Amino acid sequence: MGLNFSLLIVAALILAVFLGVEALGLSFLFGVIIPYLAIATFIIGFILKVVKWAKAPVPFRITTTSGQQKSLPWIKDNKIDNPATTSWTMVRMALEVLFFRSLFKNTKAELVDGKKLTYQWEKWLWLAGLVFHWSFLIVVVRHFRLFLEPVPAFVTLIGKIDGFFMVDLQNVYITGVLLLAAVTFLFIRRVLIPQVRYISLAADYFPLFVIMGIATTGILMKYFYRVDVVSIKELTVGLFSFNPVIPEGVSVLFYIHLFLVCTLISYIPFSKLMHMGGIFLSPTRNMPNNSRAERHINPWNYPVKVHTYAEYEDEFRDKMRAAGLPLDRESSEAEAAATKE
Amino acid sequence: MMFNSRNIIIGLIIFVGIFTFPFVLSAGKANEAPKLSLDTPVINELGTEECLLDTEYMRSNHMQLLADWKVEVVRNGNRVFVNDEGREFNMSLQNTCLECHSNKEEFCDACHTYAEVDPNCWDCHVAPEVVK
Ligand code: HEM
Numbered sequence: 001m002g003l004n005f006s007l008l009i010v011a012a013l014i015l016a017v018f019l020g021v022e023a024l025g026l027s028f029l030f031g032v033i034i035p036y037l038a039i040a041t042f043i044i045g046f047i048l049k050v051v052k053w054a055k056a057p058v059p060f061r062i063t064t065t066s067g068q069q070k071s072l073p074w075i076k077d078n079k080i081d082n083p084a085t086t087s088w089t090m091v092r093m094a095l096e097v098l099f100f101r102s103l104f105k106n107t108k109a110e111l112v113d114g115k116k117l118t119y120q121w122e123k124w125l126w127l128a129g130l131v132f133h134w135s136f137l138i139v140v141v142r143h144f145r146l147f148l149e150p151v152p153a154f155v156t157l158i159g160k161i162d163g164f165f166m167v168d169l170q171n172v173y174i175t176g177v178l179l180l181a182a183v184t185f186l187f188i189r190r191v192l193i194p195q196v197r198y199i200s201l202a203a204d205y206f207p208l209f210v211i212m213g214i215a216t217t218g219i220l221m222k223y224f225y226r227v228d229v230v231s232i233k234e235l236t237v238g239l240f241s242f243n244p245v246i247p248e249g250v251s252v253l254f255y256i257h258l259f260l261v262c263t264l265i266s267y268i269p270f271s272k273l274m275h276m277g278g279i280f281l282s283p284t285r286n287m288p289n290n291s292r293a294e295r296h297i298n299p300w301n302y303p304v305k306v307h308t309y310a311e312y313e314d315e316f317r318d319k320m321r322a323a324g325l326p327l328d329r330e331s332s333e334a335e336a337a338a339t340k341e
Numbered sequence: 342m343m344f345n346s347r348n349i350i351i352g353l354i355i356f357v358g359i360f361t362f363p364f365v366l367s368a369g370k371a372n373e374a375p376k377l378s379l380d381t382p383v384i385n386e387l388g389t390e391e392c393l394l395d396t397e398y399m400r401s402n403h404m405q406l407l408a409d410w411k412v413e414v415v416r417n418g419n420r421v422f423v424n425d426e427g428r429e430f431n432m433s434l435q436n437t438c439l440e441c442h443s444n445k446e447e448f449c450d451a452c453h454t455y456a457e458v459d460p461n462c463w464d465c466h467v468a469p470e471v472v473k
Contacts, residue, residue, distance in 0.1 A: 043360055047353055054343040145457035147363050149370070156457055169408040171458075226401040229456045234374045241367035247374070249397055280352060299344065 002202035003191070010209040010260075017259040021252045030255045031235055032244040038262035045269025050277050059298040061291045062283045066105075069289055082289050089288045096285055100130055125189065132182035135175040136211075138162060139218075142173065146233050147240055176222070180215040183208060207273055210264045217257040227251040375455040378447035383440055392441075393424050404460075407434060435466050443469045 020026040063069065067081025083089045095101045108122035142162060144155045163171030187208045190200050221227045231247035232254055238245040268274060280286060313320070314332045321327060331339070343349055379390060392399045394406070410432040413419045422432045430437050442448045445468050453459065 039360075043357060046356065050349060050353060050356075051343060054345065054349045057344050144363065148366060149372075149455065151457045159457065160459075166461075169411060169460075169462075170404055226405060228397070228401045230374060230400065230452055233456060234372060237367065237370075238372045240363045241370045241372055242364070243372050245372065249400070251401075277352075277356070 002200060003205050005202045006205035006209050009206065010213055013259065013263060014213065014256050017256050018252055021255045027246050027250070027255065028244075030259055031246050031250070032239065034262050035239055035258065038266040041266040042268055045266075046274070046277060049269050049274055050281070053278070053281055057299045058283045058287070059296065059300070061287045061289055061296060063289045063291065065284065065289060069292070071292060084288055084290050084293065086288055089286060093280065093285055097279055100126055100133075102285075103129060124185075128182045128185045128189070131178055132186060135179035135182060138175040139173070139179055139215075142175070146229070147236050149233070149237050170223070172223070176215065176219055180212065180219060183211050183215065187212070203272060207264070207267070207271065210260055210267070213260045214257060214264065217253055217260065221251070221253050221257065225251070225253055227254050375451040376447075377451055378444055380447075381441065381443045383443065387441075393422070393430060393437075395425075407438075407462075410434070434462060435468070439469050445469060 017030055021030055063082075065082045067078030068075065069082045070077040070079075070084040077084070079088045080092050080095065083092055092101075103126045104123070106122045106125055107119045110118050110120065112118050138158060141155060142159050145151045145159060148155070159173075162173045162175050165172050165174065187205075190196050190204065190208070228249050228251070231250050234245060234247045235250060264273075268276065310328070310333075313328055317327060317332065329336070384390060399406075410422065413422075414432050420432050422430045422437075424430065439445060
């Protein structure tokens with residue numbers, strides 16, 4: 001259901017750009033207006049979402065971390081998995097964001113011979129996820145050769161390394177191919193593993209199809225149905241410098257690519273793709289485990305009226321003494337102070 | 342009310358900085374596509390200023406044409422290219438393309454710098470000498 005629905009939506013989006021640009025000549029809408037709206041939706045939506053999240057209090061240190069907590073000096077603590085200070089927590093967060101450390105520990109439960117439950121280390125999801133995210137990042141960074149004039153040196157350098165291999169006299173960007181391969185693997189995994197398929201919804205398939213669409217149109221543009229890159233750069237530089245232009249001769253394939261990118265970024269604030277910001281707000285990752293060293297007070301505590309044992313004894317001392325009950329103090333503190341003087 | 346507002350605000354400022362820096366870097370800059378010069382002795386002699394194939398096609402597909410030429414020459418030993426109008430050309434990067442486009446720097450390179458591509462052809466093929 002979710003799968004077909006998402007596929008249908010992405011196909012409809014592609015058809016909409018195709019007809020809009022080819023039949024109705026709406027290149028200004030798809031080339032300028034929609035990109036501006038999309039980027040505004042992305043940035044404002046993202047901020048509002050994070051502010052909304054920040055309104056939820058997180059009262060406790062959530063200490064479900066693997067690794068020994070810092071306690072007594074002769075017990076060796078695991079500083080990365082169970083950090084007690086902010087700086088080690090930043091190390092843990094950086095490793096999580098850059099290398100998906102939690103996902104690395106992923107296991108798979110299986111019944112062997114129909115009765116024995118076994119757990120296995122499952123690394124393919126981690127590997128494909130890592131390849132996917134890193135390729136995506138590098139592809140986006142490389143794209144700045146088409147966004148900025150002059151091109152920053154590090155973009156050129158990344159492009160040179162990434163395009164090291166030449167096929168048919170042309171540099172082939174490895175990350176572009178890896179991106180499409182990894183996202184395809186992630187999709188196939190979702191469909192083939194019954195348990196994963198069972199919990200997959202349209203919200204899981206849709207971003208996969210959009211990203212597949214972006215990567216496919218990009219690869220088509222670069223290696224198969226070539227486009228006029230110089231005119232496209234005029235268009236994008238125009239967007240970024242707020243002097244939008246629609247040059248002649250920009251292929252509809254580019255408008256499809258661009259519209260899918262706009263769809264993706266404007267979809268981020270409303271979807272699971274917000275994990276891009278959410279990872280930094282994960283309580284199990286971003287809180288130092290210092291509950292033993294510091295007292296954390298629940299922010300929504302209201303003042304509770306308490307009656308301590310000392311006060312209780314003060315109140316009933318005479319009756320308790322009369323009944324022969326043991327007393328902590330023979331007289332109340334105020335009386336003791338008075339007798340001293 | 343926000344909790345940890347200091348960290349949240351620092352994070353959001355970084356986020357906005359990363360995603361708006363292309364706008365900040367380009368703000369107010371003129372948007373100029375490279376100016377291509379066709380002012381070469383051979384092109385000036387031509388009756389009609391035409392490339393081998395349609396100009397639109399050449400803009401997007403010249404690298405494919407060159408790749409096809411190389412295969413034809415090096416693998417198949419065929420050095421004659423016949424264009425749409427039936428005219429024959431020698432399939433050669435330096436002797437055909439760069440005979441007309443002898444101003445490599447104001448033509449090929451102008452575009453390639455703008456689009457940030459750096460074909461390595463000139464490591465082996467001879468580029469026409471720049472007339473000083
Ligand atoms: C999330 C963002 C994007 C992704 C994942 C993406 C992906 C890709 C991929 C995989 C390619 C194939 C070639 C390569 O590997 O470099 C490509 C090419 C291309 N993309 Fe994108 N793209 C994105 C955003 C954009 C945007 C915003 C634009 C323009 C406004 C754009 C314009 C192009 C163009 C013109 C090509 C052909 C490149 C060339 O000939 O060098 N892309 N894209």
